[in-house]
Amino acid sequence: MPDYKNRPPLSYYATALPGVDYSELQGKLIVIEGPDAVGRSTQIRGLKPWLEELGHAVLDTGMARSALAGKGIKEAKEGNTLGPVTMTMYYLTDFADRLENEIIPALRAGVVVLTDRYIYSVMARAIARGENRAWMDKAAGFALVPHAVFYLHAEVQHLISRVVVGRGAFDYWESGLDIGFGPNMYDSFVKYQSRLIKVFDSLAVPYGFEVVDATRPPVEVFETLKTSVSRIFEPPEKPILEPNKSVRRVRPPRTIKATARGD
Amino acid sequence: MPFFLPNRAPGRLIIVEGIDGSGKSTQLALLSQWLRLRGYAVAFSEWNSSPLVKETTRRGKKKEMFTPTSFSLIHATDFADRMERYIMPLLKAGAVVCADRYAYTAFARDVVRGVDRAWVQNLYRFAPQPDLAFYFKVPLEVALGRILGGRNALKYYEAGMDLGLSRNIEESFRIFQGRILAEYEAMIEEMGFHVIDATKSIESQQKEMRRIVLRHFGRTRPPGVLGVDIHAARLHA
Numbered sequence: 001m002p003d004y005k006n007r008p009p010l011s012y013y014a015t016a017l018p019g020v021d022y023s024e025l026q027g028k029l030i031v032i033e034g035p036d037a038v039g040r041s042t043q044i045r046g047l048k049p050w051l052e053e054l055g056h057a058v059l060d061t062g063m064a065r066s067a068l069a070g071k072g073i074k075e076a077k078e079g080n081t082l083g084p085v086t087m088t089m090y091y092l093t094d095f096a097d098r099l100e101n102e103i104i105p106a107l108r109a110g111v112v113v114l115t116d117r118y119i120y121s122v123m124a125r126a127i128a129r130g131e132n133r134a135w136m137d138k139a140a141g142f143a144l145v146p147h148a149v150f151y152l153h154a155e156v157q158h159l160i161s162r163v164v165v166g167r168g169a170f171d172y173w174e175s176g177l178d179i180g181f182g183p184n185m186y187d188s189f190v191k192y193q194s195r196l197i198k199v200f201d202s203l204a205v206p207y208g209f210e211v212v213d214a215t216r217p218p219v220e221v222f223e224t225l226k227t228s229v230s231r232i233f234e235p236p237e238k239p240i241l242e243p244n245k246s247v248r249r250v251r252p253p254r255t256i257k258a259t260a261r262g263d
Numbered sequence: 264m265p266f267f268l269p270n271r272a273p274g275r276l277i278i279v280e281g282i283d284g285s286g287k288s289t290q291l292a293l294l295s296q297w298l299r300l301r302g303y304a305v306a307f308s309e310w311n312s313s314p315l316v317k318e319t320t321r322r323g324k325k326k327e328m329f330t331p332t333s334f335s336l337i338h339a340t341d342f343a344d345r346m347e348r349y350i351m352p353l354l355k356a357g358a359v360v361c362a363d364r365y366a367y368t369a370f371a372r373d374v375v376r377g378v379d380r381a382w383v384q385n386l387y388r389f390a391p392q393p394d395l396a397f398y399f400k401v402p403l404e405v406a407l408g409r410i411l412g413g414r415n416a417l418k419y420y421e422a423g424m425d426l427g428l429s430r431n432i433e434e435s436f437r438i439f440q441g442r443i444l445a446e447y448e449a450m451i452e453e454m455g456f457h458v459i460d461a462t463k464s465i466e467s468q469q470k471e472m473r474r475i476v477l478r479h480f481g482r483t484r485p486p487g488v489l490g491v492d493i494h495a496a497r498l499h500a
Contacts, residue, residue, distance in 0.1 A: 018331050018377030068328050069337070072319035079315070083347030085389050086315065089340035093319070096333040131389075138385040142332060 010107065014141030020104060027107035028056075028232055029144055031118040034152030035196050036174040037162045038214050039221065043152070044116050046222050047229065051112055056233075059106040062116035066097035077173060084129040084179065091122040092139060099143065107144075119143040120203050128195040129179055147232050150225060151204055152214035156193045163189075266384060266454070267366070270391040273487030274354035277476070278365040281399030282444050283421070284406035285461045286468070288363050290399065293469050294476065295361045300497065304489035306353045310364035313344040324420055331376035334420070338369055339386050346390060354391065357489030366390055367454060371446035375439065376426060395479055397472060398456035400448075403441050405462055411436075 010025040032040045032047075044060055051058050064073045073090050076082045082090075095118075103113050119140040126136050163170060170185045172178070176192025177185065204211055212224055270276055277294070279287040291307075298305045311320065320337055323329045329337070353360050366387035373383045410417075411433065419425065422432045423439025451458060457475050459468050484490055 015379045015382040018379075068323050068333060069319050071322075072316060075318070076315050081315065081344075081348055083344065086340060086343040086347055089336060089343045089386075090316070093333055093336040093340055096330065096336050097328070100330045100332065101328075135385060135388050138382065141382060142379075 010144055010147075012141065013143055013145055014138065017100065017104075017142050020100075025104065025107040025144075026110040028112045029103065029107060029146040030112065030114050030229060030232065031120075031146045031149040032114070032116055032152065033118060033120050033149055033200065033209065034214060035154070035159060035193055035200065036171070037159045037166065038152045038154050039162070039218055040116050040152055042218050043150075043222060043225055044114055046218075047114060047225060050226065051114070051229070054233075056112045057110070058112045058114055059102065060114045060116065061098055061102055063091065063121060064094050066094040067101070068097035069094040082178065084126065084131060087178075088122060088126040088131060088136075088139075091125075095119060095122060096142070103144070115146075118146065118149065120149070120200065120207060120209075123203065124196050124199040127199045128176070128192060148228065149207060149209045150228065151200060151209035151211050152221070153197075153200075153211050154214045156190055156197060158215050159193055160190070265392070267388065267390050267392040270354065270394060272351070272354035272391070273357040273489075275359045275395075275480070275485075275488060276350070276354060276362065276391060276393045277359065277395045277397070278362040278367075278393045279397045279399065280364060280367045280447065280456065281401065281461065282403075282406050282440050282447065284409035285399035285401045286409070286465070287397070287399040287461075289465065290397070290459070290468055290472060291361050291363050293465075294472050297469075297473060298359055298361075298476070299491070300493065302484060302490045302493045304356075304358045304491045306349070306358045306360045308345050308350055308360060308362045310362075310368055311338060311341050313341040315344045316341045324418070327419060327425070329420065329425065331373065331378045331425075334376065334425075335369060335373040335378050335383055335386070338373075342366065342369070342387070343389070351391070357487050359488065362393075365393060365396070367396070367447070367450060370450065371443045374446055375423070375442040395475065396454060396456050397475075398447060398451060398458050399461040399468075400458050401461035403437070403444055406440065406444075407437060 010029065011022055016022070030047075032044055034040055041062075048058050048060055064070050069090060073094055076087075076090060103115070106113050123136045123140055127133055163174075170189050172185075174193070175181075175185050175189035176195075177188055179192070180188060181191035181195070182188035200209075203209065210228060212221060212228075214221055277291075279291045281287040295305045295307055316337060320341070323333070323337060350360050350362070369383055369387060370380070374380050417432050417436050419432075422436035424432060424435050426435070426439065428438040429435040450456065459471055461468065463471075480488075
């Protein structure tokens with residue numbers, strides 16, 4: 001379990017964004033990740049009012065919701081010509097726009113940012129489609145290292161039942177039909193989502209995910225998340241009078257920066 | 264570490280680079296025409312021309328929404344789309360693809376905008392290595408004379424106004440182009456550019472390009488490179 005109490009201040013993985021003063025970022029960045037239909041948005045719907053009740057201002061954001069590229073991505077996905085590299089780049093554009101124009105300003109203002117998916121979904125989708133892992137690590141290197149990443153984990157059989165019961169139909173992109181992982185939508189869904197889960201699993205250690213068993217009832221998952229999120233807001237173990245000195249003495253809990261660079 | 268993937272397709276990739284007003288587009292048009300008439304199947308692709316991202320770019324420019332990073336990424340998206348849907352399939356088919364600007368444009372412009380060099384270079388690693396890269400070398404004042412004399416309105420991002428270099432758009436354009444020029448000059452050797460002296464006459468620049476292409480291709484069409492009926496090509500020329 002990551003050591004939330006002694007976490008260093010917000011920073012980037014590998015590449016600083018031009019014009020950002022990282023020391024100004026006072027808010028908390030919390031990520032909910034996981035494959036399609038695992039129940040991320042249900043949890044966010046619960047976490048947001050809970051955090052607000054505790055007195056935190058919350059910004060919730062998610063993939064493909066940027067003012068700049070959200071619409072373009074939606075339109076591109078409705079067509080039949082979106083290639084895997086183009087899709088990755090488009091999602092990175094969307095991510096950069098939200099990071100610089102929503103997430104960073106909110107963090108500067110001390111807001112808790114709750115995000116449905118983060119850079120890891122962009123990476124997982126690209127890698128599951130056969131793109132190079134090191135290339136992806138570097139391309140995503142401008143992302144902020146979140147305070148916590150909750151990876152809602154479930155096996156593909158669980159996702160299938162959620163899709164069938166919840167939505168009643170398989171989605172073109174969620175089935176990876178753009179690549180065509182199987183002879184029909186169902187087989188393609190199973191194969192593609194299995195690959196996605198495998199990639200997410202492989203990102204868990206280097207990117208410091210807290211793995212949450214999402215096969216349990218949503219209320220139980222919610223309780224787990226609440227307990228973990230609470231810890232993010234606990235004061236550090238030692239009162240920080242000279243922040244630089246006392247923080248530096250503590251070894252950073254995660255080795256994300258070293259591994260994420262992928263060199 | 265190589266900047267690009269090796270071009271393993273039978274087709275050939277020829278690209279031109281240079282600052283605005285260096286005359287590269289004119290030269291590439293002449294070269295494509297010449298190659299067509301020599302029986303090559305030639306295709307053309309221009310920087311920032313993918314229909315898939317056109318609306319997003321337009322929105323971002325109109326509302327001045329871009330940061331250096333998102334500006335860099337939307338151009339990489341545009342490039343990726345042209346690569347996946349157009350350039351790569353054509354190279355696989357054996358065509359000679361002529362590209363007006365390539366990833367080097369991003370390497371120069373985005374770095375001037377403050378984007379991390381290694382990051383932007385990594386972004387384009389999926390692209391194939393050009394077989395021939397021509398760089399049109401021109402002094403800043405000559406290029407500025409061509410641009411500022413010929414067009415009436417400079418655009419916001421084109422002039423680098425987002426960098427806050429100057430409130431005067433023409434002055435901003437000058438400083439911005441000057442910095443891009445310096446980036447190009449620094450790339451020449453590392454990227455293996457064939458340098459064309461863009462202060463020379465159009466004819467002599469073209470002659471030099473054709474000489475280099477012939478040296479690379481040989482007198483006859485290399486195996487695997489797609490040909491067309493020359494008579495048909497003449498009719499369509």
